[in-house]
Amino acid sequence: MRDRYDRKINYIRLSITDRCNLRCRYCMPNGLSDWVPMRDILSYEELLDVARAAAALGITRFKVTGGEPLVRRDCPEFIGELKRIPGVEQVTMTSNGVLLTRLLPRLLENGLDAVNVSLDTLKRERFSEITGMDELPAVLSGIDEALRAGLKLKLNAVLQPGVNEEERWELLSLAKDRPLDIRFIELMPIGHGKDSRPVYNEILRSELKERFPGLERDERVHGNGPAEYWRIPGYRGSVGFISAMHGKFCGSCNRIRLTSTGKLKPCLCYGNAVDLMPVLRGERYLGREREGERIAALRKRIRQAISEKPESHCFERLSEISEERIMAAIGG
Ligand code: SAM
Ligand code: SF4
Numbered sequence: 001m002r003d004r005y006d007r008k009i010n011y012i013r014l015s016i017t018d019r020c021n022l023r024c025r026y027c028m029p030n031g032l033s034d035w036v037p038m039r040d041i042l043s044y045e046e047l048l049d050v051a052r053a054a055a056a057l058g059i060t061r062f063k064v065t066g067g068e069p070l071v072r073r074d075c076p077e078f079i080g081e082l083k084r085i086p087g088v089e090q091v092t093m094t095s096n097g098v099l100l101t102r103l104l105p106r107l108l109e110n111g112l113d114a115v116n117v118s119l120d121t122l123k124r125e126r127f128s129e130i131t132g133m134d135e136l137p138a139v140l141s142g143i144d145e146a147l148r149a150g151l152k153l154k155l156n157a158v159l160q161p162g163v164n165e166e167e168r169w170e171l172l173s174l175a176k177d178r179p180l181d182i183r184f185i186e187l188m189p190i191g192h193g194k195d196s197r198p199v200y201n202e203i204l205r206s207e208l209k210e211r212f213p214g215l216e217r218d219e220r221v222h223g224n225g226p227a228e229y230w231r232i233p234g235y236r237g238s239v240g241f242i243s244a245m246h247g248k249f250c251g252s253c254n255r256i257r258l259t260s261t262g263k264l265k266p267c268l269c270y271g272n273a274v275d276l277m278p279v280l281r282g283e284r285y286l287g288r289e290r291e292g293e294r295i296a297a298l299r300k301r302i303r304q305a306i307s308e309k310p311e312s313h314c315f316e317r318l319s320e321i322s323e324e325r326i327m328a329a330i331g332g
């Protein structure tokens with residue numbers, strides 16, 4: 001479906017839980033302040049109903065995210081169910097990678113198309129400082145196991161001044177011998193991201209050009225997102241930049257986001273959302289015999305969220321950011 005700025009919306013991010021096994025300092029350093037009881041989190045059946053309605057509107061690409069999606073029981077089988085919905089072309093996942101090795105066989109069995117793993121440092125102590133947990137070895141083994149199994153993989157790194165910014169070249173070197181893309185995501189002023197400053201990709205990109213004079217723009221399509229990619233001679237993978245703060249990629253925005261509590265967000269930076277709960281849990285739509293009506297009502301609300309997409313985000317005007325949820329509640 002197209003929105004009112006004629007953008008084709010074919011991608012949805014589904015946050016399946018707001019729980020996480022890490023405590024990243026820019027995301028949820030102290031855990032969840034607003035503890036959402038499990039009964040308020042969408043069940044897999046409810047998520048699948050939303051997915052059916054979205055697919056009927058031409059949404060073909062699904063990202064499973066969280067919190068940490070792999071901490072929710074049976075996440076791999078949920079991915080398998082998503083894959084079976086007519087019209088769904090691609091199901092990918094964003095994960096911190098801690099449980100990747102353990103769940104990899106089930107993820108592969110269920111047809112996961114690709115995974116994005118978040119990794120901000122290669123130093124074990126620093127990993128513990130950034131994420132609150134000593135899990136770097138588990139994440140690194142998850143990455144290597146997934147690559148060995150042939151799963152398409154991208155790394156997402158958020159650099160912070162005075163924390164890990166000087167590690168950019170080490171992180172980048174992971175793409176030298178491994179078939180993976182590494183993307184640098186600018187820290188966004190969402191949730192605890194407001195307490196820190198980003199490292200601007202503009203600066204990174206110019207440093208990269210100086211360091212690698214043979215750098216070339218990589219025009220191939222690498223995924224669903226707003227990253228721009230570059231190729232470094234001799235590297236197997238590419239380097240991507242997701243410049244949320246100043247690189248206004250909103251003209252090609254293709255997405256909506258569903259929170260784990262059933263709120264459909266037209267844009268990351270604004271707090272408004274279309275609530276799907278009245279349909280998913282409303283008396284008049286309950287039961288197998290009402291499935292058709294339920295999906296039709298969900299379609300209507302998804303259309304509404306798409307039609308409410310603003311022309312662009314407002315990250316560069318801090319006072320206009322109205323999103324108050326933390327990133328773990330939104331799914332990134
Ligand atoms: N737990 C999974 C993970 O870490 O990949 C999925 C959810 S996490 C919220 C998705 C992505 O959002 C991660 O790559 C994380 O680094 C990123 N993220 C969290 N808070 C952010 C912020 N304030 N600005 C930019 N990226 C952020
Ligand atoms: Fe968890 Fe991902 Fe947030 Fe880190 S960024 S606390 S891994 S949800």
